[in-house]
Amino acid sequence: MTDSPHASSPLLQARGLCFSRNDEPVFGPLDFTLGPGEALLVLGGNGAGKTTLLRVLAGLLPASGGEVELQGRPVDRDHLARGSAYLGHLPGHKADLGALENLAYSHALQGGDPGADLAAALAAVGLAGHEDSPARRLSAGQNKRLALARLRLQPAPLWLLDEPYANLDLDGIALVNRLIQQHLANGGAALLTTHGAYAAPPVPVRTLALGPARVPA
Numbered sequence: 169m170t171d172s173p174h175a176s177s178p179l180l181q182a183r184g185l186c187f188s189r190n191d192e193p194v195f196g197p198l199d200f201t202l203g204p205g206e207a208l209l210v211l212g213g214n215g216a217g218k219t220t221l222l223r224v225l226a227g228l229l230p231a232s233g234g235e236v237e238l239q240g241r242p243v244d245r246d247h248l249a250r251g252s253a254y255l256g257h258l259p260g261h262k263a264d265l266g267a268l269e270n271l272a273y274s275h276a277l278q279g280g281d282p283g284a285d286l287a288a289a290l291a292a293v294g295l296a297g298h299e300d301s302p303a304r305r306l307s308a309g310q311n312k313r314l315a316l317a318r319l320r321l322q323p324a325p326l327w328l329l330d331e332p333y334a335n336l337d338l339d340g341i342a343l344v345n346r347l348i349q350q351h352l353a354n355g356g357a358a359l360l361t362t363h364g365a366y367a368a369p370p371v372p373v374r375t376l377a378l379g380p381a382r383v384p385a
């Protein structure tokens with residue numbers, strides 16, 4: 169996926185990465201690496217900091233300390249945002265725009281290939297026939313599928329998937345697994361969280377355990 173002079177470096181490397189809120193540690197310090205073709209499952213109970221970690225790696229939140237490198241280069245939040253594709257709990261679609269318009273909007277925003285066949289991308293996630301449906305009229309699972317179409321078109325090597333199986337039927341779960349498999353086979357990497365005992369990526373995964381959530385005194 170990269171032909172940079174740093175191609176032999178891990179795709180992602182975190183050293184001493186930590187995040188605190190109001191001086192209360194949420195996670196870390198964490199040290200981990202993720203190579204091309206690898207998946208890392210972030211484990212931890214409710215409130216352990218899994219979403220926060222993914223948001224820090226997506227450049228959406230500032231780390232409180234530590235360093236992150238992408239393909240051997242130290243990166244700031246802007247680089248993280250550009251070098252990763254984040255699939256969060258909330259799909260972030262424009263409620264009044266149709267599925268195809270939403271996809272076109274996010275695709276343009278991420279600087280995607282202007283020649284991409286967006287209708288085919290919708291069909292590939294099972295949304296053929298919903299091109300003109302406003303996002304507010306899509307079900308939770310259909311909104312997740314629309315977010316998966318966006319993810320599939322994003323050229324970022326690092327995928328950050330927060331509960332990617334949530335709201336999906338069995339066919340949708342298989343779709344996520346296929347997308348992860350293809351992404352890894354293409355030299356990408358994925359960090360993901362899942363609470364679902366019913367779903368896990370069909371690839372060897374390493375795990376990263378976050379500590380238990382803090383219980384207020």
Ligand SMILES: Nc1ncnc2c1ncn2[C@@H]1O[C@H](COP(=O)(O)OP(=O)(O)OP(=O)(O)O)[C@@H](O)[C@H]1O
Pocket residue numbers: 189194212213214215216217218219220221381382
């Ligand atoms: N916007 C916020 N403002 C203040 N505290 C927050 C905010 N978002 C999360 N937190 C707190 O940060 C901690 C970590 O939350 P986070 O969402 O990262 O946990 P998680 O491991 O993803 O949990 P879950 O499994 O329930 O999704 C929790 O204690 C949570 O209450």
